[in-house]
Every structure is written in structure tokens, then in C-alpha cells.
Amino acid sequence: MGAGAIGEETARFSKAFGLRTIGLNRHGSSVKNIDKLVTVNDMHALLKEDDYFVSVLPATKETHRIIGEEAFKMMKKEAVFINIGRGQTLDEEALINALHNGEIAHAVLDVFTQEPLPEKHPFWEMEKVTVTPHISGVSKNYLPRTIDIFHKNLNAFRRGGSQLIKKIDVKQGY
Template sequence: MKIVFTFEPPFEMKADLNSSYPDIQFHYFQNAELAKEDMKNTEVIVTYGEDLDDEHIYQAEKLKWIMVTSAGLERMPFKAIKEKNILVTNARGIHKIPMAEFTIGLILDYAKSFQRLWKNNRSKVWDKSTPLNELHNKTMMIVGAGAIGQEIARLAKAFGMNVIGVNTSGGSLENFDKMVTLENISAVLDKADFIVSILPSTKKTIHYFKRSHFEQMKETAVFINIGRGDVVEEEILMDALKNKEIAHAYLDVFQVEPLPENHPFWSMENVSITPHISSTTKNYLPRALDIFRINLHTYTNNKERFINVIDLERGY
């Protein structure tokens, strides 16, 4: 059997795969275009999910399974994949630890005025009037209460925070004090001190946050987006910040990435920007390949219990 990677894992990971599965031919390429010829007769493609197009899928005559080593699937060529009924699995769940820690770090950064303290440190300023707040008894709203959201909620409860979750069903979940549906978010928006969006990019979530949502938030609220940049129109978010409808925004994702140098976000004092790195950690790829190994065992043994199977109609 032949498996094509459209990226090159580190040498030790390739060596481990090659030695663990001597009957499988692994072919590693720096990108999908370089892998194009080898894709034509491969059963399995392993990809980060951002480099395949319809042509790749149509030309891969023997393709049966695509393993996406990330959670994001908005760039996958689902039209061709659905036509050929190809199995797609992803690495959902591997991001929960780094992204939850990252989120708590941002909230602590804001509550403890760390940026101001570091600035004072560099300027040799001793300023004991720096405002410091507690997370205890503050309310966090997590929009997208999946694996990542649930891990953020667990950590938030350790700080004594109240946690509201928002998802499609509104069903109860551990570590959430209250759950509401995406349709009913307006009923609780005015309660949140921190609003964390982890929504994926789907037909239902593009431009989910409306102008009215920001008008309903507390003037002291902090909006954090670590999900996808297209869940809110940037003009609407900028207006909310300029009009002081919310106090601050921490943004790790954007509609265009890298964020252009002339983008207004860069010069707004109440916006903090990070370069889409909330899930970045040295453990990222090993965790993704662990899921690949589990599903590869299932695939090679003609079993049906794959994990993280993607619904081709919904796209996630």
C-alpha cells in the first residue's frame, strides 16, 4: 500500500513510520504540487488540509482516505471528495491543551495588566497604581463548546470563574454553569466579561457575530477569537472597539493571513494581535500522527471504527 504525505515530517517521525509499517510505502513531499504525480495511484493522502484542490482529488484514481493533520477543513475540496465518497478524518481534539492554556494566558494578561507592567519594566518605571483584577467570579462565555471549549472551561473553573457555553444543541456539559444554543446567545451576552470564540468556519458560522451582538456586550467585555477570522466582519468588530462597545479584543485569526501591514488592527490600542499560533506547540504533529496511526490500524485491518470521521455534508 502507498501513502502520500503532502508535507515532510521531521526525520525521526518519518523513520519511525517507515520502521513501524514495513509493508507500507510512505512518500513524503514538501507540498501537494510536488506530490501530484504520486497521488494518482495512492490510497491514502496525509495533509494539513490547505493544499488540496478538486483536480488533485479527481486525478487520484485509487484514493480512499484523506487524513487531515489539523482541525480546520474550510479549504478542503469537499465537492470532489463527496462525488468520489472518500473517507476524511482529521486531528480534532489535539489542540485543546495548547489552545486552552493560550486562552487563559490572554485573560490573565488582560486582568493583571501584564503589558503595562512589561512596558514599565523596560522604561524603569515603578508604578504601583497599575490596575489589577481577579478572574474569580468573572464570567467567561465560550462560543463553540467542543473539545477545546471544554478544556478552557475546565481551566476557567479552577480560577473560580462562571462559565457559559454556546453550541448548536445547548445541551449540558461538565464545567459549564449554563449552556445556550447559537440562536439564543443574545439572552446571555450581557453577562459575559470574556467572550471566547472557537467557532469553525462553516456556512452557518461565517459572519456569525453581528453588530447587535457587540451592542449587547458589556462595555468592559473582552472579545477573544482563536477560532476562525471569518466569524465576524472586521469592520463590525473595529466599529465596536472604536465606539467602546467592548473594551478590548485579542485576535489570533483573521480573514486574510498574514494580516496586512496596513491593516487598522495593528494601530488600535485596544486590540492585541497574535499570528495564528494559539495551537502551536512541539507536541502538535506527534499528537496528530498518533490519531493517524490509530486510524491506519483500522484502515489496514478492514475495520470501520475510525475516529474523527468528517461529515462530508456539514464539512466538519
């Protein structure tokens, strides 16, 4: 879920392992490395077919707790749910129940409703949950890339601001 830049890259890596990829985006428009694309209206197709369900959704009004009880009931019992997008897109209580009830096999969580994840949160003790640190964007190239984007945007801004890159769409929320 979420076929933007991160979703596309996730699909590319998945293809390297010979996986068939199904993606979800707002418009259902094609994305490189994704075999089949659906919109939110056809989300059930993703849920019923996927062995690995990766969410890279942004936190918006439309995505708030979009992955909840109904979604987990539709997933395969062998499914692994991975959330590397935003914690607000997940109903954490529904995930805990789904794991306890055997509705899905495992969850890998990089993001949470409350960050940092509270010390006493059940996820820390659950064998069917892998908690990862939310630092995937940090690499030796992170700061140089950030400075390069800032530099390009500063120059574009000085010229009138029409050629800004990596702009946030305030209406969409990301």
C-alpha cells in the first residue's frame, strides 16, 4: 500500500527475489516494478492475495487507521504485515488481536502510533512481532542529498519558485 517512491523501491527489491507485486495508489496508475495496481476501492484484492503486505502509506485523513480489524480478517493466515509508512495508518489494537487470534502470521513494525514505542507496549513482548528502529533513511548519503535538494530549491526560490523539487502537496498531506 502506497506506490510512491518508497513503494516503487520496495517493489523493485521484491522483484529481485522473484516476487509478484501488487500495489495500491490513489489513481491506479501504473508504477515501475509493480505488476498490478489497485485503488483503495479494490484494497480487498491486495489483502486476499498478498503473502507479504507492506504499508508505506502517509498519514492523512483518508489513511487514518485504514488497516484494521476488517483488513486483518481478509488477509491470509500465513501473511506477514510490514508497516514502514506511518503508525497512524494502523489500528494497533486490531493488529494485536489478529496476531493473538492467528489471523495473520507475523508483523514487522518500523512505525507506531506513539513514537518512541512506550516501554510497556505489548509489541515488545510478542513473539509474532518484530520491532525495528525507524532509521532506514539514514545513510552516508542522506545529508549530502538533503543539502543538494535544499540548495536546488533555494536557487529555484530565488528565481521565482517555479522549479522546486520534492514539494509537499499540502492538500494531500505529503
